[in-house]
Amino acid sequence: MTATFGFNFSDTYSQLPKDFIKKAELYTFKNAQHQIFNTSLAVSLGLDQNAIKESNYIFANGNNLPHGSSSIAQAYCGHQFGHFVKLGDGRALLLGEHVTPDQKRYDIQLKGSGPTEFSRGGDGFAALGPMLREYLISESIHALGIPTTRSLSVITTGQPVFRETTLKGAMLTRIAQSHIRxxxxxxxxxxxxxxxxxxxxxxxxxxxxxxxxxxxxxxxxxxxxxxxxxxxxxxxxxxxxxxxxxxxxxxxxxxxxxxxxxxxxxxxxxxxxxxxxxxxxxxxxxxxxxxxxxxxxxxxxxxxxxxxxxxxxxxxxxxxxxxxLFKEKYMSCWVGLMAKKIGIENSSKIDEKFINDFLSLLEKHGADFTSSFRNLNNLNQLKDSLIHDDVFVQWNNQRINLIGQENMSSSQKMMDSINPCVIPRNHLVEQSLDDANNGNLETFHKLLSVVQHPFSMPENPMYLEPSSPEYEQSYRTFCGT
Known part of the structure; x- marks a missing residue:
């Protein structure tokens, strides 16, 4: 075992009945290389980020894990597309629960760490693209203020992963309040x-x-x-x-x-x-x-x-x-959020139909979701066919009346604080992952820095632009994580 690196491990989950876990060993990756490390997250967790970086990829070697850690795979089941199956961590290991200086508890989990008893014939490894995707999108979701697991690091393992093609192997360190599902x-x-x-x-x-x-x-x-x-x-x-x-x-x-x-x-x-x-x-x-x-x-x-x-x-x-109670609770949350997105602070002034009327207009005109909300008070930035639709004109006039001219300035500030300028645009995500697979992380880092500040206008306008409707129609994602 090594030094703690600031980790303060505890293992309460193993106190559950033994069926909930299986002991497993982390595969040793002899040729691992650092790809990305989340310094701000490490600081928030109270970790010694400098010692971690200098330790040369502490999670790449099963014999070189932080002091106090363990390695267990968690059992669970799941309805996958409606079909019930027994599952479990087939390529992930829980190292333990890190207790921060302010006594918050977080799971430290490795993804792509090698086979376990739950691998069900899989190899237990992961590819670089999906690990970087999780890092990128989870950071975006976090920056948008939405609860999420986060990623501390991604390393390449130095060994290939065989899927439809041969891919670069990688391992991600995930941080979660827990993995209870x-x-x-x-x-x-x-x-x-x-x-x-x-x-x-x-x-x-x-x-x-x-x-x-x-x-x-x-x-x-x-x-x-x-x-x-x-x-x-x-x-x-x-x-x-x-x-x-x-x-x-x-x-x-x-x-x-x-x-x-x-x-x-x-x-x-x-x-x-x-x-x-x-x-x-x-x-x-x-x-x-x-x-x-x-x-x-x-x-x-x-x-x-x-x-x-x-x-x-x-x-x-x-x-x-x-x-x-779920439908009412969900609808109350959703209407409250969507009301703010269109500039109305008091959601009791509108109902579900008023929001859906606008969404129907977006769908009718094939308008971009993110930029349409962000630019709702700048009509010249909206899709031309939308702003010339009489139904939209009537709807927008009603919206402005509900806000009141005297409240437009404060309403705009609220809208700017809840409507992002940027999201991880699908075509940009794919380009960044393609470049990373070819050994160039520059595109990935640039996109990451933009989506980590979603409410700030980026210097490069390409981050604002959606891909073409034709691209979106044919775009497909895969269950690589």
Missing amino acids: VGTFQFASLNGKDHVHALAEYTINRHFPDLKNQGEKFEGLLLRVIDLQSQLIAQWMSVGFIHGVMNTDNMSICGETIDYGPCAFLNHFKQDTVFSSIDRNGRYAYGNQPIIAHWNLARFAESLLILFDEDIDIAKEKALSMLS
Whole structure:
């Protein structure tokens, strides 16, 4: 073992019943090379970033891990595109939980670290492109103020990864409040009440300690997760983010965005936009995300039924009552965010229909989602066909009347603070990853620096421009992470 590098590891997850974890060994990568390190994140975690950098890729060698760390693979299940399967960390290892100087607890996980008992025939490794994609998009989501896992570093492993073609191997270090998923509770429910109870108690103690002394704390757990997910999905929708693979194993109990495999952002607005190559039926399309979130939460509720009441009918009645709150909670969050995006601070002045009327206009004219909101008070910056549509003119006049001329200045400031100038445009993401695979990280670093400041106008206007409708129509993302 080596020095601590500022890590203060604790391992409470291993206190759960042994079925929840499998011991695993980190593969030793002898020819690893540093690609990117998140210095600001390291500082926020209280790590010694200089010692980490000087240690020559501490996570590249299974015999050279920070003092106090372990290496375990977590078990979980998941509904993948609606089909239930047993899963687990097939190419990831949890090193432990880092406790920061201000007593916050974060999982430190390696992705692409080699095979585990859950690899199901896979090699356990990862490719450079998908690891850099997760780093880039998660930093963008974080900068937009949306809860997310983050990436501390990406290294190349020095060994090839064999997929459809031969790719550069890579490993990412992910930081998360935890990796407890809806799928973790589904795994627990397969093993009986004791496992569900142990996991629920652990989750409450770790994430929601205020629930510990409540009379119905397990019902409180479901309600809390419903709250967090309604807020998270509303935030995704407000910036045009499409997760792409909303399986139950990719829904975090603590309400963070997790797993950036086939994710992408909307450009030209269409409710049924799908980019994922494997989502052939559009299950996880942009407009379906709130529906799928509710479906996933129902699966979470099913796993908790045994804790709600011994009478299954009473337990189901409780669960259904709580699940029925999701739509209202989500809609309240979404309308509140979208109202601010169009300059109206008091969302009670408008309803869902008023926002959807504008979205319908964007779809009708094939307008860009991000720039249309950002430039709503600068009509000459909007799509020409949109501003000459009589329906839009009437809608916009109503919007301005709701704001009031005397409030236009403060309204504009609010709009500028919630409507990003830049998002990771799909064509720019792909170009940066292509260049990185060819040994040039300059394009990636430039794009990263721009998306880390989404509300600032970039010097280069190319970061503002969407790709062509033809590009977006044929653009496909892949589950590489």
